[in-house]
Amino acid sequence: MTQPIAAIGSPLPRVDAAEKTSGHAQYVGDLRLPGMVYARLARSPYAHARVKSIDTRAAAELPGVVAILTRENAPALKYNSSPFDAVPGSRAMIEDQTLFDEKVRYVGDPVALVAAVDWETAENALEAIEVDYEPLPPVIDPEAALSRDAPLVHEGRSDNLIAHVKLAHGGDLNAGFEAADVVVERRFRTPRQKHVQLEPQVCVADWNGDRLTVWAPTQSPHQLRTKLAALWHLPQSRVRVVSLNVGGGFGHRVGFVLEPYATAMAMHLRRPVKLRLNRIEDFSNSENRHPMIITVKAGGRRDGTLTALHVTSILDAGAYAGVSAEVAHVHANVGTRLYRCPRRFDGYVVYTTTPGCGSFRGVGGPQASFSVEQCLDELAGALGWDPIEFRRRNSLRLGDPDPWTNLRIESWALDEVLDRGKAAIDWDAVRGPTLRDGPWRRGVGMAAMMHVSGGNCISSRRVEGSSALVRVNPDGTVEVFSGQSETGTGVATMVSQIAAAELSLPLDRVSVTLGDTASTPYDSGSHASRTAFTTGWAVKLAAEDARAQLLRVGAGMLEAHADDLELEAGDIRVRGTPARAVSLGEVARRAYHTMTEIVGKGVAPISNAPPYGAHFADVSVNEETGQIRINRYVAVHDVGRALNRSVVEGQIEGATAQGIGFALSEEVLIDPDGGSVTNASLMDYKVMTAADVPRIEVILVEHPDPHGPYGAKGVGEVGIIPAAGALANAVADAIGARVLEAPMTPERVLAALTETI
Amino acid sequence: MSVPFSISVTVNGVRYARPVRPNQLLVEFLHDDLELHGTRNGCSQGVCGCCTVLVDGEPAKACLVLAPQVDGGVVTTIEGLAPPGGLHPMQTAFVEVGAVQCGYCIPGMVMTAAAFLEENPRPTDVQIRDALANNLCRCTGYMKIVEAVKMAAAANLSAGSGGDA
Numbered sequence: 077m078t079q080p081i082a083a084i085g086s087p088l089p090r091v092d093a094a095e096k097t098s099g100h101a102q103y104v105g106d107l108r109l110p111g112m113v114y115a116r117l118a119r120s121p122y123a124h125a126r127v128k129s130i131d132t133r134a135a136a137e138l139p140g141v142v143a144i145l146t147r148e149n150a151p152a153l154k155y156n157s158s159p160f161d162a163v164p165g166s167r168a169m170i171e172d173q174t175l176f177d178e179k180v181r182y183v184g185d186p187v188a189l190v191a192a193v194d195w196e197t198a199e200n201a202l203e204a205i206e207v208d209y210e211p212l213p214p215v216i217d218p219e220a221a222l223s224r225d226a227p228l229v230h231e232g233r234s235d236n237l238i239a240h241v242k243l244a245h246g247g248d249l250n251a252g253f254e255a256a257d258v259v260v261e262r263r264f265r266t267p268r269q270k271h272v273q274l275e276p277q278v279c280v281a282d283w284n285g286d287r288l289t290v291w292a293p294t295q296s297p298h299q300l301r302t303k304l305a306a307l308w309h310l311p312q313s314r315v316r317v318v319s320l321n322v323g324g325g326f327g328h329r330v331g332f333v334l335e336p337y338a339t340a341m342a343m344h345l346r347r348p349v350k351l352r353l354n355r356i357e358d359f360s361n362s363e364n365r366h367p368m369i370i371t372v373k374a375g376g377r378r379d380g381t382l383t384a385l386h387v388t389s390i391l392d393a394g395a396y397a398g399v400s401a402e403v404a405h406v407h408a409n410v411g412t413r414l415y416r417c418p419r420r421f422d423g424y425v426v427y428t429t430t431p432g433c434g435s436f437r438g439v440g441g442p443q444a445s446f447s448v449e450q451c452l453d454e455l456a457g458a459l460g461w462d463p464i465e466f467r468r469r470n471s472l473r474l475g476d477p478d479p480w481t482n483l484r485i486e487s488w489a490l491d492e493v494l495d496r497g498k499a500a501i502d503w504d505a506v507r508g509p510t511l512r513d514g515p516w517r518r519g520v521g522m523a524a525m526m527h528v529s530g531g532n533c534i535s536s537r538r539v540e541g542s543s544a545l546v547r548v549n550p551d552g553t554v555e556v557f558s559g560q561s562e563t564g565t566g567v568a569t570m571v572s573q574i575a576a577a578e579l580s581l582p583l584d585r586v587s588v589t590l591g592d593t594a595s596t597p598y599d600s601g602s603h604a605s606r607t608a609f610t611t612g613w614a615v616k617l618a619a620e621d622a623r624a625q626l627l628r629v630g631a632g633m634l635e636a637h638a639d640d641l642e643l644e645a646g647d648i649r650v651r652g653t654p655a656r657a658v659s660l661g662e663v664a665r666r667a668y669h670t671m672t673e674i675v676g677k678g679v680a681p682i683s684n685a686p687p688y689g690a691h692f693a694d695v696s697v698n699e700e701t702g703q704i705r706i707n708r709y710v711a712v713h714d715v716g717r718a719l720n721r722s723v724v725e726g727q728i729e730g731a732t733a734q735g736i737g738f739a740l741s742e743e744v745l746i747d748p749d750g751g752s753v754t755n756a757s758l759m760d761y762k763v764m765t766a767a768d769v770p771r772i773e774v775i776l777v778e779h780p781d782p783h784g785p786y787g788a789k790g791v792g793e794v795g796i797i798p799a800a801g802a803l804a805n806a807v808a809d810a811i812g813a814r815v816l817e818a819p820m821t822p823e824r825v826l827a828a829l830t831e832t833i
Numbered sequence: 834m835s836v837p838f839s840i841s842v843t844v845n846g847v848r849y850a851r852p853v854r855p856n857q858l859l860v861e862f863l864h865d866d867l868e869l870h871g872t873r874n875g876c877s878q879g880v881c882g883c884c885t886v887l888v889d890g891e892p893a894k895a896c897l898v899l900a901p902q903v904d905g906g907v908v909t910t911i912e913g914l915a916p917p918g919g920l921h922p923m924q925t926a927f928v929e930v931g932a933v934q935c936g937y938c939i940p941g942m943v944m945t946a947a948a949f950l951e952e953n954p955r956p957t958d959v960q961i962r963d964a965l966a967n968n969l970c971r972c973t974g975y976m977k978i979v980e981a982v983k984m985a986a987a988a989n990l991s992a993g994s995g996g997d998a
Contacts, residue, residue, distance in 0.1 A: 093936075105873065275935070324971050757876075766975040767966035
């Protein structure tokens with residue numbers, strides 16, 4: 077063997093890296109099927125209007141236009157884009173979407189779908205479609221949408237409130253405020269952030285009269301299959317979803333994106349259809365992170381005790397409910413559950429006539445960090461407490477119940493996380509003195525966080541399952557089958573590494589099949605930082621099962637008990653007598669020749685585990701220009717056990733960069749009168765480049781959790797959550813004023829400076 | 834209705850004579866017509882850099898070049914960067930350092946980085962970051978991409994191909 081035996085933790089190169097680096101990795105946009113047509117959506121220029129009539133005759137007559145679907149001839153479907161099946165009795169997923177409604181509810185809401193022989197013809201046809209609209213008053217501001225006389229975004233409802241999400245834990249809130257020596261109350265605003273995954277949205281659908289096949293860059297192949305089967309009243313056995321490589325997910329592809337439209341045209345034509353969005357449409361007409369208006373009220377005593385915490389958030393859900401009520405629930409928990417004190421959350425999830433908001437990495441967490449962590453920081457200061465010590469004093473402890481999962485906390489890492497971050501950022505040197513360099517004022521700040529490893533045990537979700545199969549081939553190589561999706565997070569590598577480690581093989585003897593519902597067992601998909609924790613468990617258990625089967629066959633060949641055998645370096649041998657051995661390949665061949673196939677099956681246990689983290693930022697703020705310069709940035713994360721150090725660092729670095737963007741530069745701007753997105757391009761929406769992102773120093777802390785595979789906990793989202801809080805608190809330390817609106821653009825920093833004068 | 838005309842272009846060492854539309858983007862010609870899928874469109878505005886190729890030896894964004902403009906020219910895409918069956922040292926570095934996540938930006942990033950290193954074999958961190966500032970990556974935060982370029986630079990220098998200052 078040329079490669080070493082795979083080991084858990086080793087920073088082994090990703091198994092898909094060579095293919096991606098050489099340009100041969102396959103994405104949905106590469107697909108070309110025989111007879112395929114090219115589809116584009118025609119969209120409303122109004123934020124709110126009745127669609128009186130649509131005339132497609134001129135468009136249909138263009139040479140090469142194959143079909144046009146509108147409200148007149150499209151099926152009347154009803155759906156919700158979310159993949160999550162809410163527990164009955166909690167927040168219902170409102171099915172308020174259809175393909176083409178009698179009303180449009182945001183600038184860009186689709187009114188027609190054109191299929192043509194090529195992209196150019198489809199684009200020309202869009203321009204030839206004539207729509208007669210009756211404009212209605214738009215409602216852009218979420219607080220205005222809540223007012224009594226606001227225009228209704230969806231008729232048949234009494235108002236624009238999707239849900240009032242309530243949470244209360246830890247005892248009597250009012251008593252807590254009364255017991256406080258100091259109460260701080262602040263109002264914050266957070267932006268509509270765009271995922272900007274580099275692969276534009278695309279979908280290929282094919283209906284042959286009997287089977288529906290959909291190729292989509294989805295994070296949830298099996299959940300998408302379930303939704304599509306329900307949407308079209310088809311047996312699930314006749315629906316297949318394939319996710320190839322996904323060019324970035326980040327929550328943008330957890331549920332329905334283009335699939336209802338692509339499948340509608342495919343079923344109409346009985347031909348393969350490729351539907352895509354361009355980048356401008358991705359900015360204007362697809363889901364964003366929920367912008368929020370968050371009021372945080374916190375009370376504490378001079379002895380450092382946090383006595384009460386009340387968070388009230390208004391979530392702008394946009395035109396369609398999607399997963400918004402769930403987002404409020406996650407936002408509330410991620411923001412407050414780290415702290416032991418009476419806590420209350422009131423979330424108002426509101427319809428507006430703007431593009432709908434949905435899942436985005438961290439799901440309400442960055443918004444919570446920017447607001448709650450700033451308020452706690454300010455309270456700590458008012459009480460005369462160091463922010464780090466204030467967090468430490470008031471957080472949950474080992475053995476406490478986790479109010480979100482109702483499990484006991486069985487791994488506790490916050491102390492080490494805080495200590496290592498404090499040392500790495502040289503906290504005392506920068507925090508105490510007032511440091512100035514011309515117009516630059518320097519400060520340091522931090523924010524803490526506690527997250528989950530997937531959605532299991534969370535009261536608002538059904539079970540999120542992962543199962544896997546591990547097949548040993550007759551030549552002793554291994555194939556792993558998992559319904560997970562590779563969105564770049566390293567699933568294929570983690571899955572290979574676990575199977576190889578468990579079967580004592582080098583990585584190149586393992587291959588992986590992911591994301592095709594026809595050939596993989598069920599997995600709820602990639603979201604909520606669940607992949608390492610849940611898919612990892614399924615693969616570990618499947619590999620252990622395969623190993624047990626191998627040992628049983630090997631026991632027969634070696635005339636020994638299976639209990640006396642060990643599997644090491646590709647051989648099965650009798651423990652203590654190395655001469656009595658057979659290779660894994662010989663065992664597999666024997667199994668196949670005696671009609672016994674070796675296929676291990678694993679189903680992940682239903683559990684959860686809390687990852688802890690804290691970010692520390694050393695910044696300088698220019699009091700003349702409002703610019704923020706990051707001098708040092710330290711991200712400390714407790715990951716339980718890093719299954720592959722390089723992959724884990726990569727996840728945290730990338731998430732942190734997105735969090736820094738949320739904090740400093742990214743916001744989708746909506747015209748307050750007409751409702752259109754005014755910065756719908758990469759030139760105007762400021763995503764950080766290599767020249768902008770600071771060096772992110774990642775410190776991994778490993779406090780294994782007994783519920784995680786090898787002790788591992790969730791990693792995918794943790795880096796994005798505390799960035800905004802850490803940077804905002806660092807800015808406050810530097811300038812002695814708080815920026816209450818993210819992103820903290822130079823204009824907003826200067827405004828904060830001016831207010832203190 | 835667009836009227837096609839013919840261009841003659843060498844791509845990755847292979848000569849092609851093909852009809853193109855006057856307004857057809859080079860990225861579409863490479864990806865759709867020649868089915869060289871490694872060059873991808875991420876924004877059509879020349880900002881994301883996913884479509885970066887070499888045109889007559891210089892890095893260019895294929896979404897900002899019209900196919901007719903490469904008539905008589907030479908184009909290198911990611912598929913043509915490496916020797917047959919192997920990897921270019923920059924690609925090897927990206928793989929070994931763990932700089933690849935979803936992979937969508939990677940071909941364009943590698944093309945830019947490889948061309949940059951030819952011009953500047955001893956770059957500083959700041960120079961690397963500036964050189965890559967027109968290739969967006971949303972997955973990695975750029976940390977390991979910068980490390981990969983440094984590793985490739987070091988490998989080139991120790992192999993003697995960087996020359997002595």
